[in-house]
Amino acid sequence: MTPKSLLNQATRTGTLLTAGTLLLLTGCGRNDGGAGGGKKQTIANIGSDTMVNLAIAWADAYAKVDPGVSVEVNGGGSGQGVAALINNSCEIANCSRKFEEKEIADFDAKHPGKEPKELMVGYDALSVFVHKDNPMTEISIEELQQMYAKDGKLAKWSDLGVSNIPGAKGDEIILVSRQNNSGTYHYFREAIVGKKNEMRLGTVDMNGSKDVVDLISKTPNAIGYSGMGYATPAVKHLKISKKKGEKAVEPTIATTLDKSYPIARPMFMYTAGDPSPQIKKYLDWIISDAGQKIVEETGYVPLPK
Numbered sequence: 001m002t003p004k005s006l007l008n009q010a011t012r013t014g015t016l017l018t019a020g021t022l023l024l025l026t027g028c029g030r031n032d033g034g035a036g037g038g039k040k041q042t043i044a045n046i047g048s049d050t051m052v053n054l055a056i057a058w059a060d061a062y063a064k065v066d067p068g069v070s071v072e073v074n075g076g077g078s079g080q081g082v083a084a085l086i087n088n089s090c091e092i093a094n095c096s097r098k099f100e101e102k103e104i105a106d107f108d109a110k111h112p113g114k115e116p117k118e119l120m121v122g123y124d125a126l127s128v129f130v131h132k133d134n135p136m137t138e139i140s141i142e143e144l145q146q147m148y149a150k151d152g153k154l155a156k157w158s159d160l161g162v163s164n165i166p167g168a169k170g171d172e173i174i175l176v177s178r179q180n181n182s183g184t185y186h187y188f189r190e191a192i193v194g195k196k197n198e199m200r201l202g203t204v205d206m207n208g209s210k211d212v213v214d215l216i217s218k219t220p221n222a223i224g225y226s227g228m229g230y231a232t233p234a235v236k237h238l239k240i241s242k243k244k245g246e247k248a249v250e251p252t253i254a255t256t257l258d259k260s261y262p263i264a265r266p267m268f269m270y271t272a273g274d275p276s277p278q279i280k281k282y283l284d285w286i287i288s289d290a291g292q293k294i295v296e297e298t299g300y301v302p303l304p305k
Contacts, residue, residue, distance in 0.1 A: 003119055040070045041278055042048055046083020047094030049208040050124055050184050050227040051267055054298045055094055061294055065285060070280060075208060085272055088109050092188030093280055096124060096183035096227075107272070114273035123301035125228040125264040126188060126249035127237035128211060131220040133166040138239035138248035141192060141262060147175060147223070148188075150198035157221060168221035176212050176224025177203040179245040184209065188225050191263050225263075229299030256301040267300070 047057055047146035053074035081093035082103050087110070099107070099116055107116055128144065130136055139160075146154040154160065156171045163171075177199065178185035193199055204222075206212045212226040217234030228251050231237060239248035242262050255261035275283060285291050292302040 027151050039188060040068055041189060043069060043092060043279055043282060044084075044090040045069045045071055045073045045092040045094065046076060046084040046090040047092075048078045048096040048183050048267070049075040049097040049178075049210075051094040052208075053210075053229060054122070054267075054295060054300055056072065057294050057298050058291060062282060062285060063289070065139055065290075066153065066228055068145050069282065071282065077181045078186075079181035079205075081268070085116070085270055088272070091178070091271065091275070091282075095268045095270060097263060098268065099270070111272050116270045116272065119269045119283055119287070120303065121269050122267050122268050122292070122295040122303055123256050123264055124267055125256045125301060126184065126191075126225055127222065127228045127231065127259055128225050128240060128263075129216050129231070129235040129237055130223050131165070131167075131216055132236050133220055134162070134236070135165070136162050138241065140241045140246070141242040141247070142242075142244055144192045145194070147173060148177070148200055148203070149193045150200050152200055165220050170221065172221060174222040175200065175203040176215055176219075176222050177205050178209075178225075179205050181206060184225065184227070187265050188263075197213075227300070231299065235265070253296065253301045257304055264301070 010165070043169045045059070047055075052079075055071075055073045059073050062069065062071055078093075078095040078097055081090070081095055082099060084090040085093035086103070086107050090119065098118070104116070107114075128139060143154060143160065146152040155173055157163065157165060157168075157173055158171050189195075189199055204215065204224075204225075206215060209226040209230050212224045213230045213232055213235055216222045216224050217232060228237070237251055239250045240262055241248040249255050251261050251264070256264040269283060269286070271279060271283075274280075287303060295302040
């Protein structure tokens with residue numbers, strides 16, 4: 001099932017809620033009917049846009065496993081998921097990165113005596129996408145750094161030996177990126193540009209992973225990064241090498257697990273302290289064979305057995 005169809009399905013079934021709706025909910029293991037018996041228990045799950053399609057697929061499948069539980073999913077970025085967990089607006093935060101120091105301090109202030117409990121739920125190979133008609137097939141970390149760093153020297157496709165991209169307007173490389181509250185942005189910046197370097201000004205910053213791929217599919221001279229699971233026939237991912245001239249590696253399950261693909265990362269779910277029995281049951285199901293099968297089916301990398 002494609003990311004688009006998953007989102008459409010979630011919209012039809014009511015699985016995907018707006019951030020405003022979720023932020024009105026407080027407490028843990030919410031009961032939709034208050035004191036009334038027989039009502040579904042609600043688990044609010046907010047965070048990483050990289051993980052949102054996977055989280056929706058999990059929620060839909062789990063509704064058949066335990067009809068008494070409704071997992072309500074929303075994206076917004078890893079930062080929003082962490083903020084929601086700190087502010088008791090969700091039970092589970094999806095993150096494509098670890099908690100940052102300031103977030104841990106904020107959590108400690110709001111949840112004295114607790115700590116954020118981390119569960120690794122799979123891996124994401126961060127793909128570098130270009131338009132399907134771009135003749136380029138591979139790129140190095142060094143070249144990406146020279147594109148995206150503030151002092152980078154690569155600004156034109158001809159600088160990379162690429163010419164005559166069908167449909168491209170001019171020779172300029174249009175850099176597509178994510179907004180800075182995104183875990184994907186933070187990971188890409190650290191892995192490609194470096195912690196001490198600034199990102200180049202003038203990138204086209206998108207709200208979500210799907211938005212990055214959509215823009216590249218309509219812009220022949222664009223390049224950008226997004227989760228491997230967001231690939232569509234309108235774009236193609238480039239093979240990546242650590243240095244120019246070295247062997248370039250395609251993002252796959254095998255190359256992610258053997259760490260030969262250089263820009264892959266783990267995906268996490270966090271709870272505020274030990275999860276309730278209902279939530280723990282859901283998280284245990286996610287890392288079971290059934291939950292991990294969905295990881296692979298939606299284009300991500302399951303945990304090694």
